[in-house]
Structures are given as C-alpha cells and as structure tokens.
C-alpha cells in the first residue's frame with residue numbers, strides 16, 4: 140500500500156498566493172490529467188510508495204467516465220430500452236403512448252457518473268497519490284505550475300512527468316459553425332429535451348452512436364459526412380450494413396457532403412448549406428452536433444518551456460516507448476497521438492510504467508480492438524479486408540450472416556454478419572469483424588484466441604455454450620472460406636495490427 144496522503148490538498152501548507160513565487164515541491168512523479176492511462180499511473184506508482192501528484196482541471200478520472208465512453212453507453216442503453224418500448228407490439232406487449240423524459244434520462248446518467256467519480260476519489264485516496272484540482276502548465280523542464288480554482292498557485296517538480304491531457308472536439312473552420320454554438324458530446328449528454336431535428340456532423344463512431352440514440356428517443360436525425368461511406372475506414376460491407384440499419388431506423392445520411400456554411404443557433408434553428416455531387420441544398424434542424432474529429436489538449440501547457448515538441452498534427456511527439464523529446468517527460472493517451480480508445484490509453488500506462496521502472500516496453504505492433512456501440516454493435520480486432528489488401532496479404536475469408544447464429548435466432552435479432560480473415564498459408568487468425576448483437580463480446584473471444592496464437596480450428600472445434608452469441612463462431616469457421624489471393628502474397632508474419 141502507498142503512503143497515507145490526504146486527498147485534494149488545495150488548502151494545504153505548500154500553497155502560495157498568486158502574487159508570490161511558489162517554492163517547488165518535489166515529487167517522484169507528476170501527472171497532468173487524470174484520464175485512463177494517467178490515473179492508472181497515479182494509482183500504481185502511488186501504491187508502490189512513490190510520491191505522486193496528479194493535476195486535474197475538471198473531470199476526475201478523465202473523459203471516459205465523465206463525458207465520453209461510459210455516459211454515452213448509459214444513454215445508448217436507455218435508447219435501446221426506448222426502442223424495445225417502441226417495438227413492444229412485436230414482443231406481444233401492448234402499450235399506450237410513448238414519451239421520453241430527457242431530463243430523467245440525463246439524471247440517470249448523472250447518477251452513474253457521480254458513482255464513478257466517487258470510486259475514483261476513493262482509489263486516489265487508497266493509492267496515496269495526491270489529486271490536485273487545478274490547471275497545470277510547464278514553466279521549466281519537469282516543473283509544472285498549477286493554478287488552483289481560487290487562483291492560488293503551486294509549483295511541482297517531478298523526477299518524471301507524465302502528460303495525459305487528452306483531446307477535445309474539433310470545430311472545423313466552416314463559416315457560421317462556431318456562431319451556431321453546436322453541441323459536442325459533452326452537451327449532447329446533458330440535454331433537457333429531445334431535439335426535434337438533430338443534425339450530426341461526422342459519420343464516425345461518436346456521431347453514429349449519438350445519431351442512433353437520439354433517433355430512438357424520437358428526434359429526426361440527419362448525419363452529414365464528407366466521405367462516401369459511414370465509418371469509411373471499414374470494409375465496404377460494414378459501411379453498407381450500417382447504412383441499411385440507419386435507413387431502417389429512419390436516419391437520413393447525407394454522404395459526400397461538403398458543408399459550405401451554417402447559420403442560426405443550435406437549440407433554436409440551424410440551417411446547414413451542403414453540397415453533394417455538385418448540387419447545393421439546405422438542411423434545417425433544431426440542434427447541431429459536431430463529431431468530426433478531435434484536437435489534442437496542448438494549448439497553454441507551456442510545452443516549449445519543458446522542451447516537449449509536437450508532431451505536425453499537434454500531438455505530443457513520442458517515441459515507441461512514449462518518451463517525449465524532453466528527458467523524463469512522458470505522454471499517454473490521445474494527446475500522445477495513440478489510437479483514441481480508453482483501453483489504448485490504459486496500455487500506454489503499462490508501457491510508461493515499465494519504462495520508468497527500468498524496462499523497455501514498446502507500443503509498436505499492439506492489437507487495437509474496438510467496438511462501435513450502435514445497436515447492433517460493430518466490432519473489429521486485427522486486419523480488415525481493406526487493410527489486408529492494401530498490405531498485399533493473402534488471406535482466406537470466412538463470412539457468415541448473424542442469422543446463422545442460434546442465439547440471434549432465439550432473440551430474433553439477426554441483422555449483421557461476422558467475418559474472419561485467416562492466413563492463406565497457415566490457420567492463424569489475422570482479423571475478425573462483426574456487426575451484430577454482442578459483437579464486442581464475440582470479438583473478445585476471438586481476440587483471446589489470437590493472443591494465444593490458436594488456429595481458427597480451435598474455435599471451430601471448441602465446446603462453446605449453447606445458445607450464446609459466441610457459439611456463432613462454429614458456423615462462421617465451418618463455412619467454406621473464399622480464397623482471396625492478393626498480389627504481393629506477403630507472409631502473415633509481416634503483419635502490423637496497430
């Protein structure tokens with residue numbers, strides 16, 4: 140166990156009035172931000188007996204439990220309940236009327252968030268890491284000035300400093316966009332009322348999850364994307380299936396859409412002028428949500444003073460050990476340009492912890508599984524067909540509809556498919572994707588097999604409980620694979636999954 144530090148010492152003895160020069164307080168580890176990787180670093184180093192300070196300006200535990208993954212999944216779950224209520228006749232359940240009380244939906248989410256924050260506070264306390272609420276910036280190498288909520292300041296110097304400040308939603312320089320005061324995911328999770336007509340800019344995973352949830356609460360929803368497909372980096376059959384799902388739910392997707400200008404204000408009336416295939420049209424909505432990319436939180440961090448350089452895209456420049464260009468300064472999570480998932484930020488922590496404690500842990504070549512939490516979900520680990528083809532890797536393709544899975548039949552939720560890429564020259568699984576109920580859980584089972592280096596036949600022949608969705612791996616791997624021969628015929632060993 141770590142030392143028994145007190146929590147949030149914002150009124151502690153070491154504080155200095157803003158007019159004075161604070162004296163530097165010495166720590167083993169100073170951490171900026173308390174997101175996924177950062178908090179694990181704090182708790183672990185703290186529990187190992189190191190003197191640790193974590194500075195967090197707003198969200199204890201970072202974006203995931205407060206304004207991102209978990210509250211959005213809470214909202215999505217409520218939206219799924221709404222969709223069951225809407226479909227109740229299908230289940231033989233009569234209903235009278237349908238009304239969503241959005242402030243009650245929000246309050247349920249708030250209760251969840253508040254419970255999670257309490258757990259985080261307790262974890263900080265148990266670990267002995269000192270959580271300081273305030274805003275941090277470098278003033279010298281490995282030295283951070285913290286401005287506390289009452290404007291007093293503290294100066295903290297770490298033998299090592301870890302930066303995990305995350306990202307925020309991007310606002311493209313579209314005329315009128317900023318003036319329209321669009322919702323980001325933060326405000327979209329705090330709505331009092333169901334938007335009458337929500338226009339979503341961005342057909343990536345954040346935009347799609349919110350689009351479907353709001354539709355299920357009763358909004359009219361239009362999704363705008365500059366690309367020709369939803370989730371355009373995924374295989375075409377995935378994008379097409381998602382498009383079909385959205386069409387069936389009554390969500391309008393305007394693809395290849397260039398936004399020329401926006402007028403009005405979100406929450407009242409917004410007009411979005413778009414051009415598609417050379418034709419201009421105007422969309423009118425009540426609310427606007429931006430979900431078109433992220434910007435790293437590096438502004439006002441004083442990185443210059445610490446010798447920490449940025450990449451051309453504005454992320455903190457790190458090597459494969461997550462070292463920045465300044466000795467003893469490390470970066471984790473989205474601000475380090477890592478793939479934008481909580482589980483990756485957590486894995487960044489593993490690398491930084493190992494490297495600070497004398498190891499040599501690289502982030503190259505790691506698996507990046509992910510799940511889009513629409514209903515049904517889309518999940519993938521390892522190679523997609525598009526990636527395999529781009530890398531010239533020969534593979535066998537196993538593909539089966541969700542209708543082949545008895546559990547899906549039992550639920551009568553048979554939308555979607557599963558597909559697996561298996562190395563053409565061995566039985567090794569190269570990648571797995573699924574669109575369907577519990578796709579994320581099925582993917583994890585395949586991922587474990589991939590980690591263990593099991594041949595696909597091990598899943599085909601395993602005794603899997605009936606009727607589970609994972610049992611669907613039997614029909615998947617029992618199909619006759621199509622053989623895809625790619626020009627370069629690279630051996631699978633050359634694969635990069637990250």
Ligand SMILES: Cc1cc2nc3c(=O)[nH]c(=O)nc-3n(C[C@H](O)[C@H](O)[C@H](O)COP(=O)(O)OP(=O)(O)OC[C@H]3O[C@@H](n4cnc5c(N)ncnc54)[C@H](O)[C@@H]3O)c2cc1C
Nearest residue numbers: 172174196201202207208275304305472473479480481484
């Ligand atoms: C709507 C939405 C849904 C998502 N859903 C998923 C999902 O289902 N699964 C998944 O894996 N990922 C999801 N993500 C991504 C996931 O939230 C992030 O990848 C994850 O939170 C990792 O973030 P991080 O470690 O980079 O830092 P963050 O969690 O962003 O934490 C950074 C922290 O640093 C603080 N900070 C910033 N600057 C300063 C400063 N100067 N001083 C003090 N503190 C500072 C911030 O307040 C913040 O709390 C979602 C993202 C969004 C937006």
